[in-house]
Amino acid sequence: MFSRSDFSPQVSIVTGGGSGIGLAIAAELVARGSSVVVADIDPVKAQSAATRLGGAATPATLDVADADAVTALVDRVVEERGRLDVMVNNAGVAIGGLLEELDERHWAKALDVNLRGVIHGVTAAYPHLRRQGRGSILNTASLAGLIPAPAMLPYTTTKHAVVGLSTALRAEAASQGVRVSVLCPGFVDTPLLDEVYAAPPSFGGDSVRARVRLMQPSFLTPEVVARKAVDGLAANRAVIPVGFLAHLSWRTLRYLPPVARGMVQVQATGHRRLNERAARRAAASA
Numbered sequence: 001m002f003s004r005s006d007f008s009p010q011v012s013i014v015t016g017g018g019s020g021i022g023l024a025i026a027a028e029l030v031a032r033g034s035s036v037v038v039a040d041i042d043p044v045k046a047q048s049a050a051t052r053l054g055g056a057a058t059p060a061t062l063d064v065a066d067a068d069a070v071t072a073l074v075d076r077v078v079e080e081r082g083r084l085d086v087m088v089n090n091a092g093v094a095i096g097g098l099l100e101e102l103d104e105r106h107w108a109k110a111l112d113v114n115l116r117g118v119i120h121g122v123t124a125a126y127p128h129l130r131r132q133g134r135g136s137i138l139n140t141a142s143l144a145g146l147i148p149a150p151a152m153l154p155y156t157t158t159k160h161a162v163v164g165l166s167t168a169l170r171a172e173a174a175s176q177g178v179r180v181s182v183l184c185p186g187f188v189d190t191p192l193l194d195e196v197y198a199a200p201p202s203f204g205g206d207s208v209r210a211r212v213r214l215m216q217p218s219f220l221t222p223e224v225v226a227r228k229a230v231d232g233l234a235a236n237r238a239v240i241p242v243g244f245l246a247h248l249s250w251r252t253l254r255y256l257p258p259v260a261r262g263m264v265q266v267q268a269t270g271h272r273r274l275n276e277r278a279a280r281r282a283a284a285s286a
């Protein structure tokens with residue numbers, strides 16, 4: 001069995017490490033003594049995150065949708081540093097909108113980054129961790145990976161898949177000395193909420209944050225999420241829900257499924273009504 005004292009990472013990689021939750025997890029790992037490769041599709045974000053984190057962090061430009069690039073980065077880190085202790089597959093994009101507002105591009109983006117990005121990270125890191133006979137994988141899913149999230153189907157589909165991938169791999173990996181955990185926070189105050197890929201007229205002109213506040217009045221901070229994530233990793237937790245809404249919704253779905261489904265239905269109906277109201281407002285002012 002693992003114990004907390006087994007967790008003393010020296011070399012870590014965090015994808016999507018240039019911003020938000022990834023940057024905060026990278027900072028938490030640095031605080032616990034690890035060097036961290038901050039990998040992000042945006043080279044400016046990767047560089048400024050690494051500068052902020054100081055000498056223990058190195059920037060890398062990486063598109064997690066590119067399997068060969070992910071493997072090349074992971075192999076290079078192991079070759080240069082001799083080991084890999086923590087692989088954090090965190091890069092993700094948000095996709096909002098009702099099914100009829102979305103098209104193939106939204107599905108492709110979600111699948112490429114949120115799901116294939118995690119598959120690529122896991123596939124690249126796992127052989128090294130197995131060979132070492134130790135190491136941890138942390139995949140960032142979401143509360144939307146634990147409960148159905150209407151009005152963001154590509155997102156909730158990929159995040160459910162990440163939870164399934166992580167919990168199944170955890171069972172395979174345990175006998176190899178490799179830990180696998182999945183992070184499932186509620187809504188977090190990061191740029192992701194301002195950069196939702198949504199087809200117009202999604203949200204009927206309302207900001208995503210305004211819609212989200214109806215479900216979760218105050219946002220979690222990336223720092224709180226990162227601390228719980230790394231604590232959960234150290235304690236070898238399978239699923240790491242963060243925030244009151246995440247805990248409440250997950251437990252309700254497990255123990256009172258009809259109640260949870262009712263709550264999801266209210267959310268879907270509410271979203272559609274808000275869209276209709278916003279559309280009427282827009283028509284009246286035109």
Ligand SMILES: NC(=O)c1ccc[n+]([C@@H]2O[C@H](COP(=O)([O-])OP(=O)(O)OC[C@H]3O[C@@H](n4cnc5c(N)ncnc54)[C@H](O)[C@@H]3O)[C@@H](O)[C@H]2O)c1
Binds near residue numbers: 022040042187190
């Ligand atoms: N913010 C929330 O409310 C929330 C809640 C639950 C889960 N999450 C998940 O947390 C993770 C991090 O999101 P965040 O909120 O910190 O957002 P963020 O936008 O602050 O950070 C995401 C980072 O990923 C990078 N990125 C995007 N596409 C990439 C790609 N193809 N390859 C590499 N990097 C890429 C972005 O440049 C950005 O730096 C995501 O997987 C997201 O789905 C976010």
